[in-house]
Amino acid sequence: MSSENHSCQSNYLTFKGKYAGVWGWLFSTDHKRIGILYLYSILSFFIAGAFLGLLMKLELIAPGSTIMRAQTYNGFFTLHGITMIFLIVIPGIPAVFGNFFLPLLIGARDVAFPRLNLLSWWIYILGALVALSSQFLGSDPPDTGWTFYAPYSFRTGTNMLPAVLGAFILGFSSILTGLNFIVTIHRLRAPGMTWLRMPLFPWSLYGTAWIQLLATPIIGITLLMVVAERTLKIGFFDPTLGGDPVLYQHLFWIYSHPAVYIMILPAMGIISELLPAFARKPIFGYKAIVVSTLLIAFIGYFVWGHHMFTAGMSGTAQFAFSFLTFLVAIPSAVKVFNWLATLYKGSIHIQTPFLWAASFLFVFMIGGMSGLVLGALATNVHLHDTAFVVAHFHFIVFGGVGYAFMAGIHYWFPKMFGRMYDSGWANTGWGLFFSGFLTLYFPMFILGMKGMPRRYFDYLPEFHGLNVISSLGAMLMLFGLAIVLINLMRAARRGAAAPDNPWGALTLEWTVPSPPPVANFIDIPTIVTHPYDYSILQPKDLSK
Amino acid sequence: MTPTESHRDDVGAKIGMWLFIFTELLLFGGLFIVYAVYRYKNPVAFHFAAEELNRGMGILNTILLLISSATVAMSLTAVQLNERGKSLILISITLMLGVLFLVNKYIEWGDKWGHGIYPGSEKLLELGHGEVLFFGLYFAMTGLHALHIVIGLLILTIALFRVKRNRITSSDYVLLENGGLYWHMVDIVWIFLFPLFYLIV
Numbered sequence: 164m165s166s167e168n169h170s171c172q173s174n175y176l177t178f179k180g181k182y183a184g185v186w187g188w189l190f191s192t193d194h195k196r197i198g199i200l201y202l203y204s205i206l207s208f209f210i211a212g213a214f215l216g217l218l219m220k221l222e223l224i225a226p227g228s229t230i231m232r233a234q235t236y237n238g239f240f241t242l243h244g245i246t247m248i249f250l251i252v253i254p255g256i257p258a259v260f261g262n263f264f265l266p267l268l269i270g271a272r273d274v275a276f277p278r279l280n281l282l283s284w285w286i287y288i289l290g291a292l293v294a295l296s297s298q299f300l301g302s303d304p305p306d307t308g309w310t311f312y313a314p315y316s317f318r319t320g321t322n323m324l325p326a327v328l329g330a331f332i333l334g335f336s337s338i339l340t341g342l343n344f345i346v347t348i349h350r351l352r353a354p355g356m357t358w359l360r361m362p363l364f365p366w367s368l369y370g371t372a373w374i375q376l377l378a379t380p381i382i383g384i385t386l387l388m389v390v391a392e393r394t395l396k397i398g399f400f401d402p403t404l405g406g407d408p409v410l411y412q413h414l415f416w417i418y419s420h421p422a423v424y425i426m427i428l429p430a431m432g433i434i435s436e437l438l439p440a441f442a443r444k445p446i447f448g449y450k451a452i453v454v455s456t457l458l459i460a461f462i463g464y465f466v467w468g469h470h471m472f473t474a475g476m477s478g479t480a481q482f483a484f485s486f487l488t489f490l491v492a493i494p495s496a497v498k499v500f501n502w503l504a505t506l507y508k509g510s511i512h513i514q515t516p517f518l519w520a521a522s523f524l525f526v527f528m529i530g531g532m533s534g535l536v537l538g539a540l541a542t543n544v545h546l547h548d549t550a551f552v553v554a555h556f557h558f559i560v561f562g563g564v565g566y567a568f569m570a571g572i573h574y575w576f577p578k579m580f581g582r583m584y585d586s587g588w589a590n591t592g593w594g595l596f597f598s599g600f601l602t603l604y605f606p607m608f609i610l611g612m613k614g615m616p617r618r619y620f621d622y623l624p625e626f627h628g629l630n631v632i633s634s635l636g637a638m639l640m641l642f643g644l645a646i647v648l649i650n651l652m653r654a655a656r657r658g659a660a661a662p663d664n665p666w667g668a669l670t671l672e673w674t675v676p677s678p679p680p681v682a683n684f685i686d687i688p689t690i691v692t693h694p695y696d697y698s699i700l701q702p703k704d705l706s707k
Numbered sequence: 708m709t710p711t712e713s714h715r716d717d718v719g720a721k722i723g724m725w726l727f728i729f730t731e732l733l734l735f736g737g738l739f740i741v742y743a744v745y746r747y748k749n750p751v752a753f754h755f756a757a758e759e760l761n762r763g764m765g766i767l768n769t770i771l772l773l774i775s776s777a778t779v780a781m782s783l784t785a786v787q788l789n790e791r792g793k794s795l796i797l798i799s800i801t802l803m804l805g806v807l808f809l810v811n812k813y814i815e816w817g818d819k820w821g822h823g824i825y826p827g828s829e830k831l832l833e834l835g836h837g838e839v840l841f842f843g844l845y846f847a848m849t850g851l852h853a854l855h856i857v858i859g860l861l862i863l864t865i866a867l868f869r870v871k872r873n874r875i876t877s878s879d880y881v882l883l884e885n886g887g888l889y890w891h892m893v894d895i896v897w898i899f900l901f902p903l904f905y906l907i908v
Contacts (some may be wrong), residue, residue: 275719342726350719380730384737388847397843398836399741404843405836409746468807587716 165241173303173391174574174581174678179684181332188521192277193681198263198286199579202572205251205259206648208270208291211457213641215239220603220637223630224621237306242298244309245326247334248404250265250291252424256429257340257375258287261368263579265344267672267679268362270688275346279339285516288335294329297322307313308618310419312384313400313411317393324393331386334379337425341375344368347686355672355690359453362670362694363446366453368433370460372419374428382418385411409474426560430567431498432630434520437574439695440668441517446695451688462491473547481540488538495531497576499524514666515589519570523596526566549620551611554604562600569593569647576651576688577665581678582658590648595643604634712793717881724885728892730865731855735896743841747758752837759824759846768811775804776894779863779887782870782898789877791870798883799865801890805860812853816846817860824827849877858895862886889904 173179176240182190188200188264219239220230225566231239261430262280266273269522274280298304299478301322308316311330316323348369351362388399389411398410440444468476468484503522511517535540546552584635611617622630643699664673671690675683746753782797821840823830826846831839866883869875875883 192875272714275716276723279723281879338727338730342723342730345726346719346723349718349722376726376730377733380733381737384734387851388737388741391826391843391847395848398839399843399847404839405745405749406840407744414740461858 173277173681174676174679175681176581178681184204190281192273192281193272194262194266194277194280196580196645197280197284198259198261201254201258201262201287202579204284204288204291205255207588208246209698210251210648212243212251213644215243217637217641219243220634222620223622224634226624226627228620232618233482233620234303234306237618238304239300240618241305241308241326245294245305245330248309248422249330252426252560253337254287254333254340255426255564256433256568256571257344257368257371257425258284260364260433260570260575261340261429263444264575265365265368265673266351267578267683268365268670269348269351269356270671270684271347272682272688273689274343274683275350276343276683280343283343285463285628286332286339290329290330290334290336292326292329292331297325297329300325301650310413311389313389313392313406313408314402316389317401324390327386327389328477328668331383331390331668334383334619336646337375341372341379344372345376347374347461353465353687353690358692359450359692363430363435363449363452363456364429367428367435367456370456371425371428371432372426374463378418378425379412382422383412385418388414407472412471413467413476416470417464419465420470421460421466423556423560424459427563428459430523430563433458433571433574434502434523434566435498436670437516437520438505438664439697440670441512441514441520443512443667443697444505444695445693445697446501447504447507448497448697449693451497452501455497458494459491462487462494465570466538472543485538485540485543489535489701492531492535492538494635499528499531499612512666515584515586515593516570516574516666518590518593518640519566519573521567522593523563523570524546526562526600527560530555530557530562534559536549537691546611548616549611550607550615550617553617554611556603556605556675557607562604567597572651574666575672578672578677578679580655580658581676582654583661583665584650584654584658586644592643592646592650596640596647597641597643599636599638599643602638603633603640606630606636616653630633670703710906717879720881720885721760721888724888728888732896733891735848735851735899738851739846739899739903742844742848744747745837745844747837748828749837749840752835754908756838756841757904759819759906760820760905762905764811764815765901768808771804771808771811772897773896775801775808778804779890783880783883783887786870786875786880786883787877794870795867796864798870802860802863802867805856805890806907809856812849816849817906826870848900849904852893852900855893859886862889867870 175193178187178193180187180191188196192196218230219236222229222236222239262274265271303321303324305326306319306321307323311323311327316327348361348365389396392401392406394398396404398406400406400408402408435446435452466484466487468480469488472481472484520693533551537546537555538550542550573584573589610626610629610633613626615622661677663675663677665677668671671688672679675690708860778797779801781800782794785791785794785797819825823829824842826843831842863886866875869882
């Protein structure tokens with residue numbers, strides 16, 4: 164494409180549509196603008212959630228009450244959980260990068276239902292506001308933890324209703340986004356893009372979308388039942404009325420376990436996009452990655468019971484759930500081996516996105532392995548509800564989604580904003596964040612094994628030393644995060660203009676100008692090759 | 708192609724509707740699981756509680772919904788055959804049957820209310836746990852279903868006006884088709900609710 168063609172179409176950032184100014188963003192059905200809307204909303208919530216996490220870590224810097232009371236701490240870990248899970252990691256990558264890059268990656272002008280897409284963002288904001296109103300309206304903030312376990316969730320005098328309803332509303336947003344992506348991938352792939360020529364990020368979004376669609380309604384109805392329980396005393400989960408609280412746990416985890424695959428699959432998709440680009444080598448085992456994506460999505464439905472080994476279930480059920488949990492580790496490991504094999508003998512370019520991707524592999528491995536420790540029946544009983552669990556899911560959820568998100572934003576930032584960031588500061592921020600992350604969460608494995616329970620504002624004196632290290636790690640990590648974010652915000656305004664393809668990557672989004680024009684492609688491309696065919700590059704391209 | 712130029716994809720719209728129907732079925736699926744668990748735990752109480760329901764009313768409502776599903780399907784065929792007047796009549800009949808269903812439901816609920824049986828009522832709490840759960844599920848499931856009837860009626864009302872204004876035509880009828888699909892979904896959920904609450908005693 165010539166640069167003349169570029170200039171005759173305004174890019175999506177400066178395009179003047181029906182509405183001017185901020186309304187042109189809030190009512191835009193352009194998938195790229197909606198992606199940016201999600202990016203800003205999610206980052207704002209993330210900063211708030213991370214700050215809450217820091218406050219909790221400051222409380223734990225010494226035994227006894229240091230900066231808050233027990234009830235405040237309960238409110239903080241609940242809000243931290245609700246924000247991080249429902250507002251950030253579940254919508255996270257699909258809502259931001261999925262919206263922005265799915266159409267670009269498959270050669271489409273937009274998603275299948277652009278107006279529904281905008282509606283999803285509005286529902287997301289509505290759900291977020293309703294959930295957060297629980298902090299300010301009525302009695303004390305919710306204190307159940309993000310899991311809303313029965314019967315406490317309808318017995319506690321705190322302001323549970325808005326939190327539960329907010330999570331319910333957010334579910335709608337998730338379902339509609341998933342639905343939109345499935346139809347988009349089925350109907351709008353560019354001519355010649357067969358299923359097996361589709362890049363891996365869209366594949367992971369496809370797997371994710373099916374989970375969003377088929378698991379989210381279960382939590383929707385479960386949360387509605389909690390609402391009905393609280394307001395109407397129906398008795399679904401209330402033992403005094405004949406209900407069964409363990410049934411709540413089943414229904415909750417039937418969604419919430421697949422939900423961790425909603426979080427991690429798109430993260431894996433980003434890593435699968437990135438590694439070939441920075442190793443300048445075709446992805447190893449494309450089909451194996453596709454199949455393992457779908458297998459993870461499928462097996463992920465049948466492992467929910469491993470959250471409830473100590474809640475009272477039969478030995479047979481425990482054995483089955485434990486076995487299935489080990490089974491789901493196989494496709495995850497297949498991916499890791501494929502990524503490593505992709506790097507093997509590649510021409511690796513160590514740039515900021517690659518640093519995040521490589522550290523993703525590291526923390527994801529630790530997170531995954533510690534998951535098996537929890538999935539094994541014998542060790543689970545010992546480690547259940549300890550700091551070990553907290554360390555595990557922060558390694559896998561924060562380590563997985565967070566690092567992939569950071570890898571994604573540093574990879575696609577030049578395309579999204581048309582500007583480059585300062586890679587020196589970006590790398591410094593990464594280094595501090597990574598060291599802080601390990602210092603923060605690694606001691607919690609040991610603390611958990613020694614028996615420190617989770618969700619307490621206080622602990623025994625013998626846990627003091629490791630808790631101090633962990634709290635210092637939290638500060639270091641947030642310091643690194645601040646550098647990363649400030650660097651990016653600065654670059655979005657004042658960075659040098661980015662070329663169309665700064666990394667020498669081959670997928671379709673790099674064939675359009677940075678930032679992309681409103682209609683994405685002047686002519687819809689026809690696909691004739693595999694997405695990661697780096698063998699066609701000339702030596703001069705490789706040295707770029 | 709300018710960004711404002713919209714693209715039309717009827718097949719895509721229909722896939723979208725089917726996917727949405729999956730999610731609706733799973734939403735009810737959660738309640739069906741709860742029903743199954745508590746029926747298994749309280750077989751006798753569920754048996755006696757079910758006898759309290761008005762089976763005649765249930766049968767009548769089932770018939771109303773089955774006919775309305777037929778009429779909505781016929782209205783689509785009428786649109787495809789360019790018979791607009793016939794289609795309008797058939798959609799109106801569907802709407803009327805849906806409203807009648809709600810009226811019956813209101814009478815049924817009101818009757819239970821009159822006997823002091825509603826969620827959290829003193830009389831219900833005096834009965835056993837099984838009865839509390841049965842009626843709790845009855846009100847929750849038929850209530851959620853009634854809400855879906857209302858949504859279905861709204862969609863079909865929009866379709867009615869679009870047919871009237873010639874916006875739904877023999878070459879562009881996906882809204883009516885999707886509305887019909889949604890209506891069938893509401894119907895099939897009732898087909899399962901009816902025997903579970905009224906027939907298994």
